[in-house]
Amino acid sequence: MFGAIIGGMADTDRIPLDRTDEAILQVLQDDGRISTADLARRVSLSPSATADRVRRLVDAGVITGYTATVSATALGYSIMAFVRLAYPSGNYKPLHDLLExxxxxxxxHHxxxxDCFILKVLARSMSDLERLTGRLAxxxxxxxxxxxxxxxxxRTLGPA
Structure with missing residues (x-):
């Protein structure tokens, strides 16, 4: 099973991709649970060639991780907010400690x-959000x- 996250590379690190690589990335972003055999059928390759391509994309840093997407609401987080923080100093350790x-x-995001930072925050209620923003403030x-x-x-990504 695969689940793909794409990103984290600078322009100078761009890896050349052919149409098959692009097709593999598109399918994995649309369906991260697809089997190697089904992925191979979708991109018209053998399963072994497909597995080799995926491995090469991982090794090259194009695919940077595997994950499951979960519903914040189903886990009890009914409120989402973006908090912009104007951080007054260049010492980011207190922020990193709080994030931890x-x-x-x-x-x-710096x-x-x-503002110096934009934070995506999930909260269970407005009073929970107030508690969280109080800590950030x-x-x-x-x-x-x-x-x-x-x-x-x-949104799924393709090459720039």
């Missing part, structure tokens, strides 16, 4: 602009945006 012990922060000024809905939650 705050599993409700599911993404953290960004340009007035100890590090610097925050702005919180609660998500109403998400018309696009994931």
């Amino acid at each position: 012990v705050t599993p409700e922060v599911v993404e953290a 960004v340009t602009g007035e 100890t590090l610097g000024a925050i702005t919180t945006n609660v998500v109403y809905s998400s018309p696009l939650t994931r």
